[in-house]
Amino acid sequence: MLNPIDLAFKKAKKENRPALLTYTVAGDSTKNQSLLILNAISKYADILELGVPHNTPVADGSQIQTSAYRAIKNGIKIEDIFWIVKKYKKKKNSKPIILMGYYNMIFQYGEKKFLEKCKKVGVNGLIVVDLPWPENKSFTKKCEKKSIYLVQLLSPTTSKERLNKIIKDSHAMNYFISMLSTTGGKLKVSPKKIMTNYSKIKKINPKKNVVIGFGITEKSIKSLKKADGLVVGSAICKEISVSIQKRQNPVTNVANLVKKLKYKIL
Amino acid sequence: MKLKKKIPVIDQGNKLGFWGGKFGGNFVPETLKKPIEDLENLFNKLKKDKKFIAERDKYFKNWIGTPTRFIKLENLTKYVGGAQIWSKVVSDANGGAHKIYNATVHCLLAKRSGKKIICGDTGAGYAGKMLSMAAKKFGLKCKIFMGAKDIERQQPNVRAMKKNGAEVIPVYSGSQTLVDAVSECMRFWVANCDTTAMCVGSTVGPAVFVRICGWSTSQISRELKVQLIDEFGSIPKKLKLYNCVGGGSSSFGFWNEFMDYDKKQCEFIGVEAGGPAKSKRHAAPLTYGSKIGILHGAAQYVNQNSDGQIEETESISAGLDYPGISPLHCFLKDTKRARYTAVSDEEALKAYKLVTKYEKLRPSLEPSHAFSVAIREAKKMSKNTIVVVNSCGDAYKDKKILKNRLGKKYA
Numbered sequence: 153m154l155n156p157i158d159l160a161f162k163k164a165k166k167e168n169r170p171a172l173l174t175y176t177v178a179g180d181s182t183k184n185q186s187l188l189i190l191n192a193i194s195k196y197a198d199i200l201e202l203g204v205p206h207n208t209p210v211a212d213g214s215q216i217q218t219s220a221y222r223a224i225k226n227g228i229k230i231e232d233i234f235w236i237v238k239k240y241k242k243k244k245n246s247k248p249i250i251l252m253g254y255y256n257m258i259f260q261y262g263e264k265k266f267l268e269k270c271k272k273v274g275v276n277g278l279i280v281v282d283l284p285w286p287e288n289k290s291f292t293k294k295c296e297k298k299s300i301y302l303v304q305l306l307s308p309t310t311s312k313e314r315l316n317k318i319i320k321d322s323h324a325m326n327y328f329i330s331m332l333s334t335t336g337g338k339l340k341v342s343p344k345k346i347m348t349n350y351s352k353i354k355k356i357n358p359k360k361n362v363v364i365g366f367g368i369t370e371k372s373i374k375s376l377k378k379a380d381g382l383v384v385g386s387a388i389c390k391e392i393s394v395s396i397q398k399r400q401n402p403v404t405n406v407a408n409l410v411k412k413l414k415y416k417i418l
Numbered sequence: 419m420k421l422k423k424k425i426p427v428i429d430q431g432n433k434l435g436f437w438g439g440k441f442g443g444n445f446v447p448e449t450l451k452k453p454i455e456d457l458e459n460l461f462n463k464l465k466k467d468k469k470f471i472a473e474r475d476k477y478f479k480n481w482i483g484t485p486t487r488f489i490k491l492e493n494l495t496k497y498v499g500g501a502q503i504w505s506k507v508v509s510d511a512n513g514g515a516h517k518i519y520n521a522t523v524h525c526l527l528a529k530r531s532g533k534k535i536i537c538g539d540t541g542a543g544y545a546g547k548m549l550s551m552a553a554k555k556f557g558l559k560c561k562i563f564m565g566a567k568d569i570e571r572q573q574p575n576v577r578a579m580k581k582n583g584a585e586v587i588p589v590y591s592g593s594q595t596l597v598d599a600v601s602e603c604m605r606f607w608v609a610n611c612d613t614t615a616m617c618v619g620s621t622v623g624p625a626v627f628v629r630i631c632g633w634s635t636s637q638i639s640r641e642l643k644v645q646l647i648d649e650f651g652s653i654p655k656k657l658k659l660y661n662c663v664g665g666g667s668s669s670f671g672f673w674n675e676f677m678d679y680d681k682k683q684c685e686f687i688g689v690e691a692g693g694p695a696k697s698k699r700h701a702a703p704l705t706y707g708s709k710i711g712i713l714h715g716a717a718q719y720v721n722q723n724s725d726g727q728i729e730e731t732e733s734i735s736a737g738l739d740y741p742g743i744s745p746l747h748c749f750l751k752d753t754k755r756a757r758y759t760a761v762s763d764e765e766a767l768k769a770y771k772l773v774t775k776y777e778k779l780r781p782s783l784e785p786s787h788a789f790s791v792a793i794r795e796a797k798k799m800s801k802n803t804i805v806v807v808n809s810c811g812d813a814y815k816d817k818k819i820l821k822n823r824l825g826k827k828y829a
Contacts, residue, residue, distance in 0.1 A: 207592055207727045208713060210604045211447040217591055230725050255445055256712040260726035282445040282712065287434060309452035309611065332449060333609045 156248040157276050157301055157325055160198040161361045161380055169417050170377050171198040173363055174410055175252065175385030177219040178202045178236055179228025180392055185402065186223070189392075190240045192407035194247050196414040200240075201279070201383065204233055204253030211281050213336035215386035218393055230261060234273045241274035250277035250303065258283075263291060267298045277301035279327060285318045292321060303327050306353055306362075308341075319356045327383070328353055330366045336386025339367040343375035350379055370412060377417045384413055421753040423678045427670075427746060428629040435625030436717070438752060442745035444624045446715045450604075453611040458626045460531055465633060474526060478637055481555065482518050485641035486510035488649070488806075493776035494793070501658070501799035503792065505779060506642050508668065509812040513548045515782075516668040516810045519634040521548035521617060525556040527630070528615035535610070537561040538617040539603040541568055541596030541664070542737030542784065543575025544811060545619030550584035558615075560584040563603040567594040568736045574815045593730040596664075596740050600714050620665025621744035624715035628745055635671025638808065643675045646804075655683060656803040660792040661810070662784045663688040663758065664701065664737050666744030668810040673756065681755060687795075688747060689788045691733035692760035699732035702760035703743050704751050713742040719751075734763035734819060735783035737811065761790045767823055769793060770813070774828065782811035783819065 164171040174197040179186050190200055205220035205228060212220070237249055251270065258266045258280065270278070278300060283291060285304060295302040301323040306315060308331060319326065328350055331341045346364065354362055364376055365383030376382055391409050395402040419438040422430055431437045435444050444454060464470040478484050487507040495503045508516045521538070528536050536558045540546030546562035553560035562579055566588045569576050579586050592598040600618070607616040618627035621635075646653055659676065661669035669688050676684040690702030700706060703719040711720040713728055720742040721729040733739040750756040761769075766783055769790035773779055781789060785808060792807045799805070813820065821829035 208597060208601050210601050210714065211449075211608055213605070221591070224727065254712070256722070256726040256728075258726075259712060260709070260722070260724065281447055282715070284444075284446065284448045284451055287444065305448040307447075307449040307451075309449050311452060314451070329449060332612055334605045337609060 155276055155299060155301055155324065157199060160248050164198055164381070170379050171363070171381035172414055172417060173197065173199045173201055173381050173383040174388055175201040175203060175383060176388055177205050177216065177223050178233040179205060179223035179226060180219040180389070181222050181396060181402070182226050183228060183232045183236060187236050187239055188403045189406050190236070191243060192403050193410040194243065194245070196410045197247060199248045199250060199381070201250045201252050201385070202233070202237065204230070204251055204257050206254040206257060209254060211334055213334040213386060215336040215389040215393070219389040230257060234269055237275055238273040248276040249274065250279060251275050252279040253281065255280050255283040263294055267294055267300060270300055271298045275300060277303050277325065279303045279305065281305070285321060289321065292323070296323070301325055305329060308332060308349060315353060316356060319360060322360060325361045325363065326353070328362050328364050330364050330368070333366055335366055337367050339372050343372060346376060347378060370409070370416065373413055374416045382417065419749070419752050421677070421749070421755050427674065427677055427749070428632040431625055437745050437749040440710065441718055441748040442625045442628060442716045444715060445712045445717070446624050447608055449608050450611060450624070454624055454626055456531065457527070460527060461626060461630055464527070464530065474523060477522055477526070478519070482512045482522065483510065484637065485645060488642060488645035491777050491779070494773060497776055498793055498796050501796040501803035501805045502801065503796055504804060504806045505809045506638065506672065506806055507779065508638055508808055508810045509781070513551050514812040514814065515544040515548065516635055516638060516671060517544040517548040517619065518551070519637050519671070520619070520631045520667060521545065521552040523630060523634040524549070524615065524617035525552040525558055528558055529556055531615060533558070533613065533615040535559040535561065535614040536617055537563065537603055537606050537614055539596065539599040539619050540564050541599065541619070541739055542735070542811070543568065543572040543579070543815060544737060546584070546586070547575045547578045549617050550579040550582035553584065554582045561606065562586050563589055563599045563606065565589050565593070565595040565599045568596065568599070571819060572736055572815050574817065595731070596736065597728060597731070604714065620667040621670050621746050622665045622714055622716060622742060628716065631667050632670045632674065632746055635667050636674040638668070638671040639673060639675035642672070642806070653679065653684070654804040656800070657684045658687060658803060658805045659684065659808070660687045660689065660788040660805065661808040662738060662787040663690050663704070663743065663747060664740050664784065666747045668808055670744060670746050672808045677755070686750070686756035687791060688756055688758040689791045690758060690760040691735055691738035691787060692762040693732040694734070695762040695764050697732050699730060700760065701731040701733045701739050701741065703741065704747060704758040705760040716745050718742045718745050718748050734766065735787065737782070737784040738787065759791055761787050765790045770820070771824065771828065779809060780813040781809040782813045783816050784811050785809045
């Protein structure tokens, strides 16, 4: 059986566009609100990444940090995150869910128990920011047994030899980090350069989907539309922060933003 | 889990950088894999390179000033009335603390790798101050990340960093202390690893940083070994080495050369920060049995909640105010080579008062923790027991806190 993630990419390809992946932090700003946001953006996004907030995030820029600290402050616990996924997945035409976080949260929960729970509530993929290859080899196999994709991260600093090895061990989806940056940095490399790097990665195994993330906004998304998929995270987290500041409804504002992003890549 | 003899502890990790199969490692974002591998290759090559070692020793000798003094605390010994109490006055080193060794080595490595900028974290401000000194000495641009709370409480070191031309970047996230400073520094390195070298201020972080720091601070025990033999003719039959432990860089360096001695002869005692007596918060993950978790790229015992969120710490001493602990110390604890305990803020202050009352020595709040336990335990020991406390920092930076807590007389 195909992982719903594969189906999402297939559908986008059929429509001759990249898949749109969104990233929001689970529990931002509350458990219920983050569920409402998922429901609202579901219509426009193809795959939903849900961040597991952690309080020592070594790869996240200020926007996602703000979201994560806000969620933790409002009491989000790992069980609540599973609750959000479970509720969301009950919705008709729900989209694939990828949980993204740091390894300590999984380590404390127990790898096995964590994956069982993921499977039960309907998580389709995982991104573990600080569990790189080859450290993640055994975890990759455990994910496989539960039909959950472990998405490998690839960076501009990843050597050719390493790229080959990582992609060989990877599942059907990989994530290319556009530039040397934490999440949400200003795009400091030209889209052309990013696409050149992307093509090199894509060539290693054209069958595997590669998404691009980090620094993608409403402005830049169109220039990268040749990719299999594009991830927008910090821009969305920022929208939530701004909405809260202006006492507006984050749910409608985020939905509008995602809608706009979608039109840019059609 | 076993400690091997005749192999430096920093080299006892496995292929993936785990000591005892479970402490340390490299839990880092993909972007840092390459710069870390480059640094590993460079360090592994240079630590065997005689020319590089000669260069290091030249700067250690002429610039840092080696050896630092090894002195008997006669009055304190008399007052306590038990074991002989000695001190290795590491705060004699240029800049006033042991952090200078690691900073110097990182700058030498940065020069070799062709990097023009070096970034680092700091808690008490010593790691930052020393890095700013070394960066200036070696012509590197320097960026220091420091928690906003620590900037407030360790002003003298902040001024020193700025004077040396470093940019001090306040960190406002989380608890605004060392833990957040390290996170922010790592984030900066993620975004700038092509032009910038990173110096982690203690024996923490991804495995290579643990190794470089331990290799650098081991200068302390190399000197002490010679000084002990000079003084006593041989390594004393009963030797007790007391050291405070935050991240664990000074204690590891203080013990390293004595690792292969039987612990009945050379005992290591690590003293963690227990925090305010009335507070539940502490910075003593080894003493209070914290669970293994991942912090700043390494598996270690760390204060955390059941979800795996890192818990806030509390200690009067900014240099010990860290929720985790070096993988090297986790390894030494589980192999039972070292013994760990903690004292409260109040006990550390009491020890500071005693030491300064009887001796011409002003240990900072960090080594005051070690003095507290050394004084307490020395009472019950025989006269032929040699207690050595590493006075690894000077109290000048703690002026404001000492004045507030003990009155003007002690500031």
